[in-house]
Amino acid sequence: MTDQDDRRGELGRFLRSRREQAPRADYGLPPVGRARDVGLRREEVAYLSGVSVTWYTWLEQGRPINPSRSVLDAVARTLRLTPPEHEYLLSLAGFGLPALAPTRPVEDAPAHVQRLLDALGANPAFALAPDWGIAGWNTAYAELYPNVARVAREDRNLLWLVFTDPAVRELLPDWEETSARFLAEFRAETGTRAGDPAVRALVERLREASPAFRAAWERYDIRGFASRERRFHHPRQGEVALEHHQLAPTDHPDLRLVVYTRLG
Numbered sequence: 001m002t003d004q005d006d007r008r009g010e011l012g013r014f015l016r017s018r019r020e021q022a023p024r025a026d027y028g029l030p031p032v033g034r035a036r037d038v039g040l041r042r043e044e045v046a047y048l049s050g051v052s053v054t055w056y057t058w059l060e061q062g063r064p065i066n067p068s069r070s071v072l073d074a075v076a077r078t079l080r081l082t083p084p085e086h087e088y089l090l091s092l093a094g095f096g097l098p099a100l101a102p103t104r105p106v107e108d109a110p111a112h113v114q115r116l117l118d119a120l121g122a123n124p125a126f127a128l129a130p131d132w133g134i135a136g137w138n139t140a141y142a143e144l145y146p147n148v149a150r151v152a153r154e155d156r157n158l159l160w161l162v163f164t165d166p167a168v169r170e171l172l173p174d175w176e177e178t179s180a181r182f183l184a185e186f187r188a189e190t191g192t193r194a195g196d197p198a199v200r201a202l203v204e205r206l207r208e209a210s211p212a213f214r215a216a217w218e219r220y221d222i223r224g225f226a227s228r229e230r231r232f233h234h235p236r237q238g239e240v241a242l243e244h245h246q247l248a249p250t251d252h253p254d255l256r257l258v259v260y261t262r263l264g
Contacts, residue, residue, distance in 0.1 A: 002195070003195035003196070004094075004195075005062070005064075005195070006195030006200075007092045007093075007094070007191075007195060008062040008063070008064065008092075009062040010092055010191070011059065011062065011089065011092040011093060012059060012060040012061055012062040013062075013220065014088070014089065014092065014220050014222075015059060015060050015075065015079070015089075016060050017218075017219065017220035018079045018081065018085070018220070019039065019040050019042070019045055019060075019079060020038075020039045020040075021038060021039070022038070022039060022040045022079060022080070023037065023038055024036075024037050024038065024039070024040065025037060026080070027040065027044070027048070029044065042056055042057055042060065045075065045078055045079065048078040049071070049074040049075045049077075049078045050074055051071055051074065051075070055067075055071075056075070059075070067093060069090065069093075069095050072089055072090060072093055072095070073086075075089075076089055082222070082223075083224070084188050084222050084223055084224035085222040087188070087224070088187070088188050088191045088222045091191045092191050107129070107135060108135060108136060109127040109135040109136030109255065110252060113127055113136060113249060113252060113255065113257070114127075114136045116249075116257070117136055117137060117138040117141075117257070118138050118139070120138055120140070120259060121138075121140065122140050122262070123138075123140055123259055123260060123261050123262065124137075124138065124140040124141035124143075124144045124145075124242070124259075124260040125137065125138050125140070125141055125257060125258060125259040125260065126138070126141050126148070126257075126258050127255050127256070127257055127258075128158060128255065128256040128257075128258060129254070129255065130189075130190070130193070130254050131157065131190070131193075131196075131198045131199055131202055132157050132158045132159045132186060132202075133156060133157045133158075134148060134156045134157065134158055134161075135255065137149075141260075143234075143235070143236065144171070144232060144234055144235070144260075145167070145168070145171060146167075146235065147161070147165060147167050147168075148161075151165070157202060158182070159182060159183065159186050159202065159206065160202065160205070160206060162178075162179050162182055163179060163206055163209070163210040163212060163213040164206075164209050164210055170233060171232055171233055172231075172232065172233075173231055173232075173233060173239070174231065178230070179212065179216070180216050180221065181223060183213070183216050183217065183221065184221040184222055184223035185223050185224070185225050187220070187221070187222055188222045188223060188224055188225075189225075203217065225246050227243060227244055227245050227246070228243070228244050229241055229242070229243055229244070229263060230242050230243070230244045230260065240262075241263045242260035242261060242262060242263060243260065243261045243262075243263055244258070244259075244260055245258070245259045245260075245261065246258055246259075247259065
């Protein structure tokens with residue numbers, strides 16, 4: 001199976017998930033079956049989007065077709081996708097994004113990036129690889145989450161730790177909300193890497209290890225990153241409020257620097 005096949009399959013599953021979660025009343029449609037008031041039929045989506053039922057069915061089935069951007073835009077409008085969801089749909093279809101090289105195993109952050117993390121002093125910060133492997137961190141982050149320095153290198157992945165390390169649940173008072181948001185952001189970021197061996201292996205490991213991940217993965221939630229307030233149970237300082245930021249070095253755009261700054 002090629003990377004393009006994987007992306008077509010992901011595109012089809014994503015459309016189906018959004019179709020099956022659409023409230024019928026929002027479209028002025030009556031319930032169907034046993035008073036089912038959520039979920040559109042394929043023919044309804046096709047009609048509202050101005051495409052044939054066969055064409056839309058092929059989209060959901062991941063058939064080797066090449067939909068135009070106008071068709072995908074029409075389907076996105078019909079399903080009332082959010083801007084991040086719409087962007088995710090287009091990225092799966094290959095619009096506007098260059099081909100990405102396969103993800104390399106997590107490596108240490110370049111020396112100058114590590115120096116930048118260290119220079120942030122009391123502000124916890126770490127570097128993320130494309131597969132969300134943690135490539136570097138500063139002392140303040142190790143104080144906030146000591147396990148980052150203890151886990152095996154192959155397990156030092158933010159998504160893996162969020163869903164499998166009990167210490168993270170203790171660290172995050174809003175774990176359920178935060179874990180779901182992280183997963184939605186991960187999916188948005190890695191849409192074009194649906195067939196990447198490293199990403200696929202991580203997802204399969206998590207599906208086996210975490211029922212919470214497995215259930216959330218099937219919802220196909222998509223969210224773009226936004227800076228926001230976060231709360232943590234700091235091991236020494238108790239509950240602290242930090243502002244969550246994300247940056248990308250110009251000379252290493254494949255890395256994301258996550259920085260938590262103090263509030264107040």
